[in-house]
Amino acid sequence: MTDIRVDIPQAETGDAGFGDYVALLKPRVMSLVVFTALVGLLVAPGVMHPVEALAAIIFIALGAGASGALNMWWDADIDSVMKRTAKRPIPAGKVAPGEAMALGVALSGISVVMLWLATNALAGFLLAFTIFFYAVIYSMWLKRATPQNIVIGGAAGAFPPMIGWVAVTGSISLEACLMFMLIFMWTPPHFWALALFMKSDYHKANVPMLTVTHGRKATRAHILVYTIALVPFALAAGFTSIGGPVYLGLALVLNLIFLQGAWAIWRRDEGQAEADNYATEKRVFKFSLAYLFALFGAFLAEAALSRWPAYADFAAHIRILEVF
């Protein structure tokens, strides 16, 4: 544990505006959750009433927001010393910590129960587990305890497409697991690239980020290793019912670019990185965002194209893992 839980400005209860409570739910993270959960829901086999689908997406997003509020409540001390997070509602003194905690707990309960009622018990359970994983396992335990925090904590961000899939089918399948693994393996290189050019922040907050505990050379090596480990999962999804020729072609190109970027990061030393203001690290970080959006967009494209019988017949030759 760090010992920096000291001078957080305490807001008076009732002072905050509506937007401050919305900011507690991390709307930008929610947008990624909405997108991946929507893809999981739309590519799953089966039919769902549009109102049920809308409710499912809203409550998955609300659950993600609830875990964001709990994370902000717990991490208010480290948020207040990091430049990137100092303007969040609690360190900025707009929302009282207790209010954030109460909002997080209340929204967690509402989102889980409502997702269960709108879809099925397994989807509700997975959402509850995701909130628990992000708020307790990641925020309260791993984030301050181990430099592998990002790796294991990434699971929380990987669950939404699986929940979307389960909301429709009621069960977990290979496709849902591969969508999970795609985000799970993507998270470490994505965040470590960020940590390389935001180094002073994590150091100031005493968060055991890999860059702080094992050094920047080791972090560069880790980015390369995790990017290599990501590739088989990204490509394997192309051979399942959610993949196909369009996805596979795109995945090949994007993974080659990602690998090339990770290789370039690994080859550089700090002197080179500081000389061009971490241009390669910033480029790979931005690319990694586009990578994930593009691959999930390709899952959607495959689902849309497969409505065309000639394409579906052609794609069936590639979807060799569909039988499992």
Add this chain to the structure above:
Amino acid sequence: MAITREHDLHKRRSGRNIGLAVVLVAFIALVFGLTIAKVSGGGTVQAFDHSYRPSLDPDHVRFQQR
């Protein structure tokens, strides 16, 4: 100083109250929509009337529909 003078705090409270009202109305609309979707999509809805009817058994209904 007039007692009705508008303070920044009042604006924030007003915004919060309106925001909360919108969220609650949206929640009610969503639950209503869900109820309609569940009821209309659930096929025949009938209660148990203390005596067994074959039509209560989903397997029997499926067999009849073949």
